Amino acid sequence: MAEIALQDVEKYFGDNYVIRKLNLTIAHKEFVVLLGPSGCGKTTTLRAIAGLETIDTGDIRIDGRPVQDLRPSDRDIAFVFQLYALYPHLTAYDNIAFPLRATRESKAAVDAQVQAVAKSLKIEHLLKVRPSALSGGDMQRIAIGRALVRRPKAMLMDEPIGSLDAKLREDMRSELKRLHIENDSTTVYVTHDQVEAMSLADRVAIMNDGVLQQVGTPGEVYQYPTNLFVAQFIGSPVMNILPVAVRTTGPGTELVVGNNDAVFAFSADLPKHLSQKSYESLMLGVRPEGVLLVPEETPGYIPVKAHIIEPLGAYDIVDLKIGDEYLRSRTPSGMVKRVGDTVWARLDEAQTHFFDTKSGDSLNIRLG
Numbered sequence: 001m002a003e004i005a006l007q008d009v010e011k012y013f014g015d016n017y018v019i020r021k022l023n024l025t026i027a028h029k030e031f032v033v034l035l036g037p038s039g040c041g042k043t044t045t046l047r048a049i050a051g052l053e054t055i056d057t058g059d060i061r062i063d064g065r066p067v068q069d070l071r072p073s074d075r076d077i078a079f080v081f082q083l084y085a086l087y088p089h090l091t092a093y094d095n096i097a098f099p100l101r102a103t104r105e106s107k108a109a110v111d112a113q114v115q116a117v118a119k120s121l122k123i124e125h126l127l128k129v130r131p132s133a134l135s136g137g138d139m140q141r142i143a144i145g146r147a148l149v150r151r152p153k154a155m156l157m158d159e160p161i162g163s164l165d166a167k168l169r170e171d172m173r174s175e176l177k178r179l180h181i182e183n184d185s186t187t188v189y190v191t192h193d194q195v196e197a198m199s200l201a202d203r204v205a206i207m208n209d210g211v212l213q214q215v216g217t218p219g220e221v222y223q224y225p226t227n228l229f230v231a232q233f234i235g236s237p238v239m240n241i242l243p244v245a246v247r248t249t250g251p252g253t254e255l256v257v258g259n260n261d262a263v264f265a266f267s268a269d270l271p272k273h274l275s276q277k278s279y280e281s282l283m284l285g286v287r288p289e290g291v292l293l294v295p296e297e298t299p300g301y302i303p304v305k306a307h308i309i310e311p312l313g314a315y316d317i318v319d320l321k322i323g324d325e326y327l328r329s330r331t332p333s334g335m336v337k338r339v340g341d342t343v344w345a346r347l348d349e350a351q352t353h354f355f356d357t358k359s360g361d362s363l364n365i366r367l368g
């Protein structure tokens with residue numbers, strides 16, 4: 001069992017808060033990713049759980065037991081850093097076996113555990129090698145092996161694959177996922193890479209400026225972002241955000257962009273209170289896949305001009321210019337032939353979001 005609970009946790013460095021009123025419970029066996037831009041307090045949160053950093057107020061509990069007064073070594077938690085922190089003079093085998101030295105287990109028992117971890121990480125052939133002769137990916141496998149060998153209740157990982165090249169990062173992502181399934185240890189993982197977060201996490205906890213913004217499954221944070229920050233931090237290319245006004249018509253509603261530069265028809269009725277909001281107070285959010293394009297004039301679609309086309313192989317990203325605003329659309333590759341071409345656009349109502357401009361909060365209007 002290892003449930004990690006943070007309650008009203010706050011941390012200050014001097015007068016600046018780094019973590020503010022953080023409430024987050026990581027369930028037994030859960031894989032939670034702390035995601036956010038550089039400096040938002042992710043590492044400090046992780047170090048506080050590990051006991052490497054004190055907190056100013058609040059409570060951190062592991063399996064219900066307050067741990068603030070426990071030393072890091074008494075918390076039964078393993079830590080993997082971005083930089084491998086291996087002992088250069090020891091072989092991979094001895095690096096992995098290192099945490100078991102203090103346990104006074106027999107040589108045979110230590111060997112069995114090291115071999116089991118090496119097998120699971122597919123590094124049996126590297127055990128006699130010293131770190132200086134290993135690639136970055138292999139060094140990180142050894143560092144993970146050293147963390148796993150103790151069978152800790154919980155694993156804390158701080159950007160463990162951040163320094164690897166793109167291909168290796170992808171391989172390691174799948175391996176980390178498999179290892180988590182095999183080992184079942186509660187995992188808290190820090191990254192600023194949203195793709196990594198989405199692919200690994202049971203739940204993603206998004207932080208900004210020391211404040212937890214939203215916690216949810218990758219699907220929840222992608223589909224129902226709680227505010228403009230989350231909406232634009234999750235997803236690539238980023239969600240389109242533009243000021244709009246809502247106009248009620250006979251059969252439905254219209255969304256007006258700019259000075260009548262584009263008027264998108266909505267078949268669904270939008271809540272009446274939206275039409276009272278002005279351009280300054282209402283933001284439309286729609287992901288590029290929610291901006292639907294067709295090459296020919298079609299009822300329900302409005303004409304727009306292609307401004308930039310980015311061919312990405314599997315699909316294209318097409319920027320449309322609407323007055324002073326831009327709207328990005330994800331389209332089948334080659335559908336829009338040339339920059340300057342007129343194409344026809346409509347918004348997928350089910351994929352639209354509305355935000356209050358001032359607070360940035362989602363108005364929680366779900367259509368479709």
Ligand SMILES: Nc1ncnc2c1ncn2[C@@H]1O[C@H](COP(=O)(O)OP(=O)(O)OP(=O)(O)O)[C@@H](O)[C@H]1O
Nearest residue numbers: 013018036037038039040041042043044045190192
């Ligand atoms: N020991 C310290 N003394 C003073 N300020 C600190 C200390 N450690 C961290 N900070 C500051 O606290 C803030 C949060 O740092 P933290 O490392 O937790 O952020 P992060 O989200 O993990 O960022 P990164 O991804 O860049 O590591 C930063 O502004 C950082 O400069």
